[in-house]
Amino acid sequence: MRRTGLGVAVQANRLPRRPKRRMILAEQVLLGVPHAHGTRRHPVVRAVMVGAVCLLVAGTGVTGFLVGTAKDASALSEQTAAAGAANYDSSASSDEALSQRIEKINVQQTVDEQSKEIDQLQNQVDNAQKNILNALMRNLNTKLATSRGTTGYKTYIAQAKVLISLNSKVVSFNKTSAAKTVDISSYSSEISSRLSHLPTLHPIQGDYSGYGWRIHPIFHYRQFHPADDVGSSKGTPIKAAGAGTVTRAGYYGTAGNMIVIDHGNGFETVYMHLSKFKVSVGQKVNKGTIIGNVGTTGASTTPHLHFEVHYHGVPFNPTEILLQW
Ligand SMILES: [Zn+2]
Structure with a gap:
C-alpha cells in the first residue's frame, strides 16, 4: 500500500500498528485457511486500500483547490493593479495571507477527516484479527468426548x-x-x-510391541499383557511421555522399580523394571523429562522398558497414542 502527499504524513504516525494487519494474512497462511478470494486481498485490507485511494483522490482535490485559490488571488491582484489603486501592495499581501489561512484550514480538515477514517479502518482490522483468534481458540476448545472407553x-x-x-x-x-x-x-x-499433557512422546527409542494376549515369558501362562515392551541397554534414560505428576516411584515386586505419572484428563503412564529413579513421588514433570533408567528389576529376563498407558484406569494400546519421538 503506497500513498503520496497527505497519505504519507498520516501513515507515518501509524507505522507501529501495521504488523497487526499482516498477522491476519499470516494466520491464514499458517493454518491453511482457504483463501476464498483467490488472489484477491482480505476484505478489510481492501477497505484500507479503498480508503487510501479516497485519500489520494481527496489529496489531489486539495491540491487543485490550492492551485485555483492561488490563481484567483493572482487574478485579483492584477485587477487591483489595473485599477491603479494606491494600496495595491498591502491589499495583495492581505489577500495572500487570507488565502494561505484558508489553505491551512482546508488541509487540516482533510487530514483530520482522513485520520479518523484510518482509525475506523484500523479498528476494523483489529476486530477482524480478534475474531480470527477467537475462532482459532474455539477450535482448540472443542469439547472432547467424556467417554471413559x-x-x-x-x-x-x-x-x-x-x-x-x-x-x-x-x-x-x-x-x-x-x-x-x-x-x-x-x-x-x-x-x-x-x-x-497428552502422553504422546515415546519414552525411549526402539521397537514397541507386546500389547495384547500372550504366553507369559517367565510364568508360561496365557495372560493379557497391557503394555508394550521395548528392549534397550541397561541405563538408557527414560523420558516422561507427557507432562504430569509422579504418583508412584518405588519397588513393586514383579514390576520391579516402577514409576507412575498422572497426566490429567484420565491419563496415566506406567514405567516398569527401571534400574534407577530420577524423580520422586509428588514431583511435577514436563513431557520429555528424564524420569529414570532402563533396567531389568522385578520379573524380567533382560533390560527393557515395560510401558503402559491407562485411560480412566483401563490399559490401552500405547502404540496408538505414542505419536512423537
Ligand atoms: Zn512387559
Missing part, C-alpha cells in the same frame, strides 16, 4: 494428531522472517500446553 481414548488420539500438526506449522512459521513482526505466541503456547 475406547471412544474417549480415540478422541484424544485424534486431537493429539491435530495439535501435533498445528504445532509443527507454528514451528515452521516461527522460522520465517514474518515471525519477527507477527506475534502468535498466545496461540502457539495454548497448543503446546494442551499437547504437553
Whole structure:
C-alpha cells in the first residue's frame, strides 16, 4: 500500500500498528485457511486500500483547490493593479495571507477527516484479527468426548494428531522472517500446553510391541499383557511421555522399580523394571523429562522398558497414542 502527499504524513504516525494487519494474512497462511478470494486481498485490507485511494483522490482535490485559490488571488491582484489603486501592495499581501489561512484550514480538515477514517479502518482490522483468534481458540476448545472407553481414548488420539500438526506449522512459521513482526505466541503456547499433557512422546527409542494376549515369558501362562515392551541397554534414560505428576516411584515386586505419572484428563503412564529413579513421588514433570533408567528389576529376563498407558484406569494400546519421538 503506497500513498503520496497527505497519505504519507498520516501513515507515518501509524507505522507501529501495521504488523497487526499482516498477522491476519499470516494466520491464514499458517493454518491453511482457504483463501476464498483467490488472489484477491482480505476484505478489510481492501477497505484500507479503498480508503487510501479516497485519500489520494481527496489529496489531489486539495491540491487543485490550492492551485485555483492561488490563481484567483493572482487574478485579483492584477485587477487591483489595473485599477491603479494606491494600496495595491498591502491589499495583495492581505489577500495572500487570507488565502494561505484558508489553505491551512482546508488541509487540516482533510487530514483530520482522513485520520479518523484510518482509525475506523484500523479498528476494523483489529476486530477482524480478534475474531480470527477467537475462532482459532474455539477450535482448540472443542469439547472432547467424556467417554471413559475406547471412544474417549480415540478422541484424544485424534486431537493429539491435530495439535501435533498445528504445532509443527507454528514451528515452521516461527522460522520465517514474518515471525519477527507477527506475534502468535498466545496461540502457539495454548497448543503446546494442551499437547504437553497428552502422553504422546515415546519414552525411549526402539521397537514397541507386546500389547495384547500372550504366553507369559517367565510364568508360561496365557495372560493379557497391557503394555508394550521395548528392549534397550541397561541405563538408557527414560523420558516422561507427557507432562504430569509422579504418583508412584518405588519397588513393586514383579514390576520391579516402577514409576507412575498422572497426566490429567484420565491419563496415566506406567514405567516398569527401571534400574534407577530420577524423580520422586509428588514431583511435577514436563513431557520429555528424564524420569529414570532402563533396567531389568522385578520379573524380567533382560533390560527393557515395560510401558503402559491407562485411560480412566483401563490399559490401552500405547502404540496408538505414542505419536512423537
Ligand atoms: Zn512387559
